[in-house]
Amino acid sequence: MSEAIYDEPSKEIPILVTADVVVCGGGPAGVAAAIASARGGARTVLLENQGCLGGIWTSGLLSWIIDAGNKKGIMQEIMSRLDRRKARIPSVWEDFTYDAEEMKLLLEEMCVEAGVTVMLHTRVVHAAVEGARRLSLAITESKSGRQAWAASIFIDATGDGDLAARAGCRFDLGRPLSEETQPMSLMALVAGLDPEKVAEYTMNGVSESPRERLLERMEKAGHRPSYASPSLFHIRDQLFALMANHEYGASALHASQVTKATMHARKELHRLIDGLRSLGDAWANIRIVNTASHIGVREGRRIHGRYTVNERDLLAGATHEDAICRVRYGIDIHSTNPEQGNGFGDDGKKSLPYDIPFRALIAADVDGLLMAGRCISGDFIAHSSYRVTGNAVAMGQAAGAAAAIAAITNVLPQHLNGADITKALQRLEETN
Structure with missing residues (x-):
């Protein structure tokens, strides 16, 4: 039986604001991206579907942050400010718990202090691409109806790669061939x-x-x-x-x-x-x-980028000249098939600390688009390692710093000077 179809009449959509950088998704990666962008001097808008910032940290009640100990800049600042609120309990390892309600307030304060324009209860539903491949608009739905947001550079930090997919980017999902994904968990x-x-x-x-x-x-x-x-x-x-x-x-x-x-x-x-x-x-x-008001999703789209972080990188402990993040967390695959167990493992593979290169954050199919968080370009094995939120913050920080430079200098991310990105990240690291 074929689906019934409603042909929606076309209508004009107001372009609400023109910014230098629009970040879609206000989870750990998106918040870090927006703060880094705004601190870099860019007019920055952050769009978030939930009623608070933080994503899996807050609406997902994750309460446990992994692989944050070696992440400088915004991640360290968040940790320090949680400590001042007495809202964090370190473990005997580098992982730690935190108070999700305090985290909500802290992330809002940090965005306001940086000058980020925050819009909650706003979901990305479409994208507009100019000419062959330049992303020009993110289109949202909210209580205010359908609206468009223009920017020089966009960052997809939605976790599931929603903006990139709607802009026409290719992506991978789950295990090769079977497309089995890691299970969701409700906290x-x-x-x-x-x-x-x-x-x-x-x-x-x-x-x-x-x-x-x-x-x-x-x-x-x-x-x-x-x-x-x-x-x-x-x-x-x-x-x-x-x-x-x-x-x-x-x-x-x-x-x-x-x-x-x-x-x-x-x-x-x-x-x-x-x-x-x-x-x-x-x-x-x-x-x-x-x-949790939103179930925890471990795996959505992995958007194709200009480099794909892969299993070989993990096994060899790869380094890259354009590294923006050193991942120390191992392979962590929650069972994709309950008939083969309902715990977690590493598929018999052992990883070494490895770099995520900036190229993996640059969309391959659309210009003017960066990714941050678990939707960056990587294979199934690599994703199971870099997906944890300490790494998401570091990726967001790098994407935001680069986006600000690209927008202000009118240069596409793939043409940026690596030294300029490094200097911008060093400035962010010094803020703590």
């Missing part, structure tokens, strides 16, 4: 726990094998989670974050599948917490305070 905040009594179950580093201990408790309560390595993170006081869910086979590109995954995940989380509470003792008062 939850839980309260009613005594930190000392559950310390051995948390990921903050005070005991060995906390995941295994937590799994044993859940199974004793009669429930085996869909994620075989459930993780509990201490945030502050009696507040914790829980990741215990895998949603397999759901595509981030289809709203119906994201909806089904979200509802299924929320039901599972409540069942798991009810089970833990039934154990009594340390778990007697555990309750869900909040589930």
